[in-house]
Amino acid sequence: MNRTKLKVSAAAVLAVTAGLAFAQKVESPVPIGVAVAQTSNTALLGQEQVIGARFAEKFLNARGGINGTPFKLVFQDAAGDENSAINAFQNLITKERVVGIVGPTLSQQAFAADPIADRAKVPVLGPSNTAKGVPQIGNYIARVSAPVAVVAPNAIRTALRLDPKIKKVAVLYAQNDAFSTSETGTFQETVKAQGLTLSTVQKFQTTDTDFTTQVTAVLNADVDLAIVSGLAADGGNLVKQLRQLGYKGLIIGGNGLNTSNMFPVCQKLCDGVIIAQAYSPSQPSAANQVFVKEYRAQYKKDPPQFAAQAYAGVQVFVEALRAVDRKKKIATWDLDDLRVELNKQILVGKYNTPLGLIAFDKEGEVVQKDFYVAQIKMKDAKTGSFVFLK
Amino acid sequence: MSDFLQSYGFLIVTLIQAGLLGLSLYFPLMAGQLSLASPGFYALGGYVAAIMLTNPAFAGLRDTLGNGIFPLTWLAAGLLCALAGVIVGVPALRLRGIYLALATIAFVEILRVVSLNLSITGGAIGIFGIPQAFGFQDRWQYLLIFGPLLALVLAFTYMLQKSRVGRAFRAIREDELAADAMGVPPTQYKVLAFVIGAVIAGIVGSMSAPFLNTWNAKQGTFDASIAILAFVLIGGSRSMWGPVVGGALLTAVPELLRFLQDWRLVINGLVLVIASLYLPQGIVGALAKLRKSPPPARPPIAPAPDAKGGTL
Numbered sequence: 001m002n003r004t005k006l007k008v009s010a011a012a013v014l015a016v017t018a019g020l021a022f023a024q025k026v027e028s029p030v031p032i033g034v035a036v037a038q039t040s041n042t043a044l045l046g047q048e049q050v051i052g053a054r055f056a057e058k059f060l061n062a063r064g065g066i067n068g069t070p071f072k073l074v075f076q077d078a079a080g081d082e083n084s085a086i087n088a089f090q091n092l093i094t095k096e097r098v099v100g101i102v103g104p105t106l107s108q109q110a111f112a113a114d115p116i117a118d119r120a121k122v123p124v125l126g127p128s129n130t131a132k133g134v135p136q137i138g139n140y141i142a143r144v145s146a147p148v149a150v151v152a153p154n155a156i157r158t159a160l161r162l163d164p165k166i167k168k169v170a171v172l173y174a175q176n177d178a179f180s181t182s183e184t185g186t187f188q189e190t191v192k193a194q195g196l197t198l199s200t201v202q203k204f205q206t207t208d209t210d211f212t213t214q215v216t217a218v219l220n221a222d223v224d225l226a227i228v229s230g231l232a233a234d235g236g237n238l239v240k241q242l243r244q245l246g247y248k249g250l251i252i253g254g255n256g257l258n259t260s261n262m263f264p265v266c267q268k269l270c271d272g273v274i275i276a277q278a279y280s281p282s283q284p285s286a287a288n289q290v291f292v293k294e295y296r297a298q299y300k301k302d303p304p305q306f307a308a309q310a311y312a313g314v315q316v317f318v319e320a321l322r323a324v325d326r327k328k329k330i331a332t333w334d335l336d337d338l339r340v341e342l343n344k345q346i347l348v349g350k351y352n353t354p355l356g357l358i359a360f361d362k363e364g365e366v367v368q369k370d371f372y373v374a375q376i377k378m379k380d381a382k383t384g385s386f387v388f389l390k
Numbered sequence: 391m392s393d394f395l396q397s398y399g400f401l402i403v404t405l406i407q408a409g410l411l412g413l414s415l416y417f418p419l420m421a422g423q424l425s426l427a428s429p430g431f432y433a434l435g436g437y438v439a440a441i442m443l444t445n446p447a448f449a450g451l452r453d454t455l456g457n458g459i460f461p462l463t464w465l466a467a468g469l470l471c472a473l474a475g476v477i478v479g480v481p482a483l484r485l486r487g488i489y490l491a492l493a494t495i496a497f498v499e500i501l502r503v504v505s506l507n508l509s510i511t512g513g514a515i516g517i518f519g520i521p522q523a524f525g526f527q528d529r530w531q532y533l534l535i536f537g538p539l540l541a542l543v544l545a546f547t548y549m550l551q552k553s554r555v556g557r558a559f560r561a562i563r564e565d566e567l568a569a570d571a572m573g574v575p576p577t578q579y580k581v582l583a584f585v586i587g588a589v590i591a592g593i594v595g596s597m598s599a600p601f602l603n604t605w606n607a608k609q610g611t612f613d614a615s616i617a618i619l620a621f622v623l624i625g626g627s628r629s630m631w632g633p634v635v636g637g638a639l640l641t642a643v644p645e646l647l648r649f650l651q652d653w654r655l656v657i658n659g660l661v662l663v664i665a666s667l668y669l670p671q672g673i674v675g676a677l678a679k680l681r682k683s684p685p686p687a688r689p690p691i692a693p694a695p696d697a698k699g700g701t702l
Contacts (some may be wrong), residue, residue: 090396090400108608110465111518175506
């Protein structure tokens, strides 16, 4: 009992000293945190985000940074789990003293780590959190990634344009993946809203390799359109087995299949899969064309959506900091005050990013003008590309 | 100091949390049962707390109890896990060794798939926006509930080991048939050990749900089972300090080595390999061996009877 009492009083003393901590100035170069998945199985997405953020750092600093003051990105690995994301956020907020954070990669991690930043009054921009409820976590939380409910329906509308005779639809989804289960809800609602018949709904796991049961059910339902929400490996295998067993109709893939990592899995059979996009390399804005050119020069391929979104996240921070700097020099701000002011500025600004023109509503939800739909075109068994449909 | 707590508060609490989960596995091991069910009960406890703290069905209860709801979630999680422990334990503990381990993994998987499919558990996204225990603002404040829980569990373990029940556990571990022959009912004690572990894991889960802000099916997975087993094996499975040391070490290493970036996971792997190769008794086991006084030296050879002075 004594022990607990001792702990309580020690904690009380600490709480008092914490209140007396000195006001901190903003460091130069201005630190902006990036907490995405650099390890774990989420790293496939996270690595593309790291590349996108690094591009933004190099490019925007070359253009004068924040009105002459350079900024630097501080990376902390948020891995794929909640604990790592919280640790990464804590590190960035208290040790690295960043003005704001771009991250984390997964929505589930956002629900764990974002409240920490919100309580510390540090602005956060989610680069790839698409689940419902993320911007509503708090005043300091916003995202540049459009939610599933906005992006996904575009794929169905395009499929109907390609084949107006579509009547019956099968929906398949990975039930152990948060993104896929939330995406399939949107797909199913859109199918009904478009007056189509939802003939069958099939579940699978991201770890499955054999999809005979699901494919047989789809074939028996005699559908004209199959919609798959899963990740690259399982989604690719499912597409392959659908085609191998004789499915002839159109296939729509969810955002988890929105990566060239799927090509080695379904190879030639990937051909024709339709995927809705929040980003297109052919977006005509100057900001995007410079980004695409530099990315192609370095990686010999088009930039993926995750890289473009991370780039946009960093860009929004930098442009908002420029606006704050014009009112009062960044170096003279107290860090805590700057974070508060920066958050306000982010929400009122308009940004011409590679994603096109974006802005935020008062909750921090992204308002994006353009969405895209692409179709996979395979050259041979290994190489293919996303062809954007008008 | 406050900066230190701000930066490392979360980590310190996760060290204690890992130690507690290690201890929850230590009880069945005390009775010789290799169970991997802890993450299942941990997840169950977390869901109980998350649902009680966010579901509109409990709104009235939350309003009347105020902060009292938090201890109530611990109690509810503990009771529910005890019940689940008995239901799972009685049939599962008829199995031994690797078969028991497999059955407990199946239990964890069943719970995971069920929670992915129920709407009350939020499906794959899980439950979010969980209110903070007692209005805690900083992560380190959770030391105030996790710290006393660890102290309490350690004290309980210490007393249990000295008691008749503890001796019965050990007797079953060393030789179940002999223990049975001596009048120690094995099933009863094995289920008891299993249920104690389940209750601890459940309470830790119910405290962790507000601590993590969110709760989802990723909390109770096969990976977590293996991680917790590693806590116990690396720390030492024959002393109650083993799981605590192992849990704290294996949780701290990857975080403290953040400056090494990708290499930190390599170092973590090396720690696991070296510890399991060279410290079969775990870290605490190896330390205990060092402290033990060396076996008494052979007494000096008695001087040979003097041959010279003999008279012939």
